Amino acid sequence: MTESRGMLLAILLLLLLLPGGGALEVQVGPTDRPAGAVILVIDGLGSSYVYPEHNAYALDGSPLGKAVLFNLTGGGARAVDVRVPVPETTKSHSILVTGRTGADWNQLGPTIFDLARERGYLCLAIMERGDSMSILEEMDAVLYLEDNSLRGAEPIPGFSSSAPAGLTVLFQEWRDRFAEYSNPQGIHGYAGYNAWALDAAADTVEHLIGKPFILLVNAGAVDSAGHNLNASGYLKAVEALDEPLGRLAGACRRNEILLVVTADHGMVFPDPKGKGGHSxxxxxxxxxxxxxPLVITGPGIEELNLGGLWSEVDVAPTVLSLLEISSNESTEGLSLPIRAGSTLRVRGAPAGLELWRDGIRLAAASGDEEELFQGLVRGEYTLRGEGLSMRLLVDGEQSVDLTGEKALPEGVRRGMGVAMILVINLAGTAAIVRIWRREE
Structure with missing residues (x-):
């Protein structure tokens, strides 16, 4: 009788623990993928001068003022503390587009543009104050200035054979409009220089409806104001960004485009009246x-202020994740948990796996080896299955591995043991009674 009972228990335990074989996707809520992305790099904009959480001081200890950029800090997902590994333009741009701190601007290696192009994206750039040739060569179409002059320079358009004909005409029109923006003297010239890049980007967004793209924009006059003016002039150049930034944000919003606003470095002043530097x-x-700064707006993005310490290397994996482009582990950063609809990946799932929240069953899976619950809002959930009851907090993209006892917390293992005993007592009672009767 004892042997029969032991054999029955072993069989029931084995049936409870056997995993399935494939992968199942379960849509719980909506997931929104942007139609494209604009990455705006405001050269020289330090978040100490525009974020309410930070303050800026000169080298001599003098407090410096703030600039109000409502169209930067007034909405979207805002990472409160983001730092660049190297406060120097060319190196920083290389890190930004690769997601790797060791990126060499002469030999970039895989970039977000390489990965996007594999998915059919156009890769475009509007670059004031130039950039490394390695980045420009990544593009299907570019409009860039090869020197650092605020006036007298003429933007240079460049196109590959894959560039749409309409884009060629558009970039040439914005080349011809550069002088009207940059000719004014004083602070108005700095403001116009930046406004040209942002307005050209907004017009490009409006003309690329139906074609996925990533547009890299570098606005250079804030950095120039920091180097050539004092802290007051720098802040005036920053404040002048608000209106054209609002126009660009509006174009992106109307066309369901992801807008990422950041910078390659900030600016330091020796004293309130001195000229600034950074490298x-x-x-x-x-x-x-x-x-x-790092502020992201677009379809499926939560409105939040994200705490913690983040790095410039996190920008590339975040953009790729939001566009649902696999990074193939080419980046070393992390994706910011800002998506309104997150994905929970469960490996080694038991049969009968279900996802619950607030006493309501949201989804049921089939016990496959890997399950994907998509479209989850941020909050606490419970995974339930045969021998399993696990509570977890979903806060961005998340994975849970249920393969092997060591992957589970001690409390969960005890709970599974109790659940197994209950299942055995309920489901196996009739069979055990029959065995007893036959042996008697």
Missing amino acids: AEKYAARLEALRV
Whole structure:
């Protein structure tokens, strides 16, 4: 009788623990993928000068003022503390587009543009103050200035054979409009220089309806104002960004385009009346040089202020994740948990796996080896299955591995043991009674 009971228990336990074989996707809520992305890099914009959480100080300890950029801090997902590994333009741009701190601007290796192009995206750039040739060569179409002059320079358009004909005409029109934006003197010239890049980007967004794209934009006049003016002039150039940034944000919103606003470095001033810098030794370690804004708006993005310490290397994997483009582990950063509809990946799932929240069953899976619950809002959920009851907090993209006892917390293992005993007592009672009767 004892042997029969032991054999029955072993069989029931084995049936409870056997996993399935494939992968199942279960849509719980809506998932929104943007139709494209604009990555706006405001050269020299330190978040210490525009974020309410931070303050800026000169090297001599003097407090510096703030600039109000409502169209930057007034909505979207905002990472409160983001820092660049190197506060220098060319190096920083290389890190931004690769997601790797060791990226060499002469030999970039895989970039977000390479991965996007494999998925049929156009890769475009509007670059003030130029950039490394390695980045420009990544593009299907570019409009860039190869020197650092605010006036007198003429943007250079460049196109590959894959560039749409309409885009060729559009970039040439914006090349011809550069002078009207940049000719004014004083602070108005700095403001116009930046407005040209943002307005050209907004017009490009409006003309690319139906074609997925990533557009990299570099606006250079804030950096120039920091180097050539004092802190007051720098802040005026920053404030002048608000109106054209609103126009670009509106174009992206109307066309369901992801807008990522960040910077390659900040700016440090020796005192309130002195000219600024960022890469020299006396400046490079200062938070005013290292902290940069990162604000993301678009379809499926939560409205939140994200705490914690983040890095510029996190921008590339975040953009790829939001566009649902696999990074193939080519980046070393993390994707920011800002998607309104997250995905929960469950490996080694038991049979009868279900997802519950607030006493309501949201979805049922089939016990396959890997389950994907998609479209989850941020919050606490419970995974239930045969021998399983696990509570977990979903906060962005998340994975749970149920293969093997060591992957489970001690409390969960005890709960599984109790659940197994209950199942055995309920489901196996009739069979055990029959065995007893036959042996008697």
